[in-house]
Structure formats: structure tokens, C-alpha cells
Amino acid sequence: MIGQTKEEILAFLNNWGGEVTLAKTLEIKFIDIDLENETLTATMPVGPKVHQPFGILHGGASCVLAETMGSSLSNLFIDGEKYYGVGTNINSNHLRSKKDGIVTAVARFIRKGKSMHVSEIEIRDEKDQLINHTTMTNNIINK
Template sequence: MQLSKEDFLKKANTICKNTLMETLEIEMIDYGRDYLVARMPVTPKVHQPDGVLHGGATAALAESVGSFASHVFIDVEKYFVRGLEITANHLKSVKSGFVYAKATFIHKGRTTQLLDIRITDEKDNLISVCRLSTISLPKTS
């Protein structure tokens, strides 16, 4: 039985309890057949010393939504996902509000996945462009 979008997002956010995602207040807010969207508040908790969003927090948001997207589209009973490489190009700074990360697949292979993650602000300004490669590895008992 497939979960409704609302139930899926609730379950996704429950899984993130007691993790970095909870610490950074990252919340999964939308998904579709080939994408996943998360948001993160921009507060002093994720600022660099001069009061703007820290690039490391942006990369953590990108890796979280990208890895979770890869996780959603595999058989989690048989496989687990790990990030291989992430790149981030920061284009604009943000001081407050929310940033949104939309992960879409460039390549969705059985073993490796490549995702494009676009970080935008509340006005849909492009903040960062990230690429994440992940690998699906078989679980062993």
C-alpha cells in the first residue's frame, strides 16, 4: 500500500528525529515521482560569523535532501544509501527566512545516483547549486 503524500512526509520527518536534520530544523515538505523538496530556516544557528547563511549548513541541507531522495527510490529492505561526493556553488547570501532545496535526479542507476540540488530563498532566488553522487549498497545480515 502506497502512503499518501501527507503520510509520506510525516514519516520522512519522523525518521529525521535526533539527527543533524533535526538540529538544523530541516523539514521535508514536498515530493513527486522524480524530486524531493526540503526547507531549512535561516537563523543565527546556521549563520557564519558575519550573519549570513553558512555554506556548510547549505551543503548539509543539500546532502540531506539528496541522500533522502536516493533513499526513497530504492528497496530499503535490501539496500542503504551513502553519499560519495558533494559540490556546492554558492551564488547569493541569505540572512533570514527559509531556504528550499529541491533534489532532482540526473542519473538514477541501480548502484549510483547523481542528483542536482537547487537551493532557493523564499522569493525563488537561486542561492546555491549543488551536485550529489550517492551509492546504494546491499545490506548484510
């Protein structure tokens, strides 16, 4: 993906996997990529579709957003003709509840090796309050 424009990369990510994926079901939308700093940003609406029974954001939905971000970040920065970046571990801390609105996730590398990537994903609300902090490990495997 490196060598393409920011707009081309975002269009690819927002259409990756076809019409029916979990990211599309949860309306995750990639909105920015910073190639120099190696960060990726996406949003997800919060409402009844992603609530748990108490009417707040389900922790599993936060994990889906975080894993989507960490996996996408890894796959953007490897040779996609030869390798896949696949999730092998996720540790997610739910720090604040959220009833409605939009959350924004930013993923960045903690370590970017040849065979393993570790990323950090922060999910924040419209007031920039930290809702969730996740670390994720991806193994880089041969296709």
C-alpha cells in the first residue's frame, strides 16, 4: 500500500473485504492515515447497534474497532503480495462508558519488527476522553 496516495489507501480500507464485513456492520470508517508517523485513524458510531444490555457501548464492539485498527495498520506496512498480518493477542481496557455519538480510534506501532508488530490503539469520545486503551500483537506470516 505504501506508494499510494492517502486517499487511495483510505478508499481501499473502507472497501476492503467487500460489502459484508464486521467493520462495515459496525460502520467503522477509516478517516486518516499518517504515513510519516505510521498512524491510522477511524471512527465508529455508538448507538443501540453496539450497546450491551445496560445501554452503553459493548466492550466487544470496542475490541472489534481496536482489532480492525491494529490489523489494518500492520497490513498497510508490510508487503501484501508476500505476507499477512494476523492478530494473535489483544489486551483491551475499557476505561469509560459511552451511550451515543461517535468514537475515534487511533492506532500506532509500539514495535514494528519483521515477524511481529505490536500496536497501541486509543479510542476516544468527542471530548477527547479516553474510552478504551488496547494493545494488540500481530504476527507477520507468509501467504
